[in-house]
Amino acid sequence: MRLSHPVDPDSVDLDSYDLSDSRLYGDGDPHAVWHAMRDREPVRWQPVNDTLGFWSVTTFEDADLVLRDHTRFTSQRGTMLFLLGKEDPARGRQMAATDPPRHNRMREPMQRALTSKRVERYRDAVTEEVRRVLAPALTEEPFDFAEAMMTLPMATAGTMMALPRETWPRLTRLTAMSIAPDDPEFQEPGGPKATLETAHRELFAYFHDILRERRDNLGDDLISMLLDMEIDGRRLETGAILSNCYSLILGANVTTPYVPTGAMAEIMGTPVWDDWRTHPELLGGGVDEALRWASPANHFMRYALQDVELAGKQVRAGDAVVVWLGSANRDEAAFKAPFTFDIRRKPNRHIAFGSGAHYCVGHTVARMTLKVLFSEMFATFEEFTPAGEIQHLHSNFVAGIKHMPLVARLRRDAVDRLAVPAH
Template identity: 40%
Template sequence: MTGPKGHERVSLDSIDLFDPHRYRTHPQHLDWATLRAQAPVWRQERPGRPAFWNVTRYDAVRAMIKDTGSYSSTHGNVLDVAEGGDSAGGYTMPLMDPPSHGWLRGPSIRTMSTLVVRRREEDIRARLRRMLEPCYDGGVVDIAGIMLHLPMLAVGEILGIPESVWPDIPAWTMSGVAPEDPVYSAGTTERTLRKAHYQLFAMFSEVIADRRRNPKDDLISVLVGLDFGGRGLDDHEVLLNCYSMVMGANTTTPYVASHLVAAMAERPEAWRLVRADPRLASSCVEEALRWATPTNHLMRKTTRDVEIEGVKIGEGEIVCAWLASANRDEQYFDDPYEFKPDRKPNPHMAFSIGPHYCIGGPAARAVLNVMVEELAADFEAFEPAGEVEHLASNFINGLTRLPVRPRLAPGAGARS
């Protein structure tokens, strides 16, 4: 999360935004700051492999993501599939363009609305308290490991995932997005992906078959009964969309939570500010979303010749919008490398923007707000207690290890 010191910059030929292992050890924010200042539309060459363009300023990132006519999602939205394209392209919501994107998004988003999530708030709060129980023992805990289970508390039932497999979901999903990370690798990248896909697909196949017989009030039932442009989705299409949605939930929200705790451990004065004014919980969550920006980038493929910041890019080119860079753009955020729980305005794009705005945003905000409220009520500080480890991924800004010692406030204790 380290940013540049003053006007510190690096040489352009030292920048590599593709290598997933670089994200474990190298502070990419210095590289993104260099690109915003010197080459806001920059082409990274890869010997023997296709080059790709990188867009790093807020305005250009925003305009690009909103322009679904010039920048298609069907080739894939992550750099790892830039060369051959995503096999799910055109079949899942994130990998669709209008109008088919709207046919799927409209009915699906209603199951993830703010109202739906609020109805479950007390249940979410009770589950979250149980999840946080290790923090009350007075010892060192790995917050990154605990927070991996946060998304299922908010959307497990909404999605229709059996509670019996909730504990397994984090490993299955993270193996799918970071197969080269030592925590999740099962050998080769291919073997890791195959294993993760098999486990998730097997689970979802059973649930889909059940929902075709016995529809329920969940997203899988909505997908099974969906009118997709005058036809229904077949089992394979439902399966791919289930996979996409659980991946979206489980590879983002936990890392906003972990990065928030890491920031509070490093900046105890900011945490004291939040604890002193419970009304700051919401703005603290928004700042955590900006600060973490759990999805580093969104990839697109041009459908026509385009021009970005005066740079001409041809049809059929790979272009990457770096959300993580846009959310540190000095033109939009004062002191962008400072965590300010009371930051306003805060026009971050952590959930993307436009037609592809994350449908899980309301659920993520709800569970993160409950988490901040619960932590602020009982813990006066989080003391760093060991080395922090980052995820080997150019796509997800994750933490695989965050040891802290939570310090209880006087009179606080675990609640049932």
């Protein structure tokens, strides 16, 4: 998705855009649409067909309210647009599709397993994987930065779930099919519906086999923790464990790859790159700004449990409400100069990880991985320059770049440290 700067909001014909259409995010300019909506109609009804539609929420204040208030907006009828008008089969079993208080009881042991201190145990493994995916850049020849980043999440998810390394590439492909079934590059011959069905079938079959093996060989990995988890005095059933494995692997592959590509598209070749690279104390703040800037999870859906007024619009009980996170994170009312990438931004209350009870449980993993990545990039490379056309993912769920050819120039001290021939 293009991370564009605003245009005159009055020049945008809102009636001509369908925010559920994945082509808008692959080929169009959704930020221009969102900017116009925030200015003219911050909560707007989006028809999908004669019987289905949803309310689009584009401001930070309203988005935060919808995501936080589980008493008025439920997650249990589906959290992504591909489930619009359908019942979510994972409701009440998967954390993402379960409301408090049961959600809290499911989340608590996972949250303990993913504290910053426990996640730090994986830093060396993540550092090794980061160096592996960046290795092609050491030749100072063109390489596809976005493709490299798509392999990165398995460094943490694969390790923390104790998944066989030889299966990581296939899992990466299957999750891409899950989040972008409309994208021609990941689409199966039968079209988007067949692509989604294939991805789900293969992922659930894969984890079913993993569970069968893991039950007799529990460890300290996340899958073993799910197998050993009790909610209300009962262990999770197999279907619930499978749903949560799917959610974990999907979450990892949604967030991590698309933050560095979004950031690099904006800052490479600018003073911001040099400023960030030469101020290591700004690493964490810069990563949060990259998260705000990229907002890789493009939307979350909720259903109204009662009649609610939002921005002067009457949302009826049962209506679907879609929060556009990238729009909320560019809201002029919530962020000073929101279309400026500011590594010193304070405060930075972005909602790239969601908000409220469903705030991403893996945020510690994502932040650690991104800090390691940018630290390695800053220590190794002087600069990056474009080497070809950027291609954007066709997906209404993930805002991302799928191809980004770059050429890197090594730092002189990195050439010596890594014993890489100078060019």
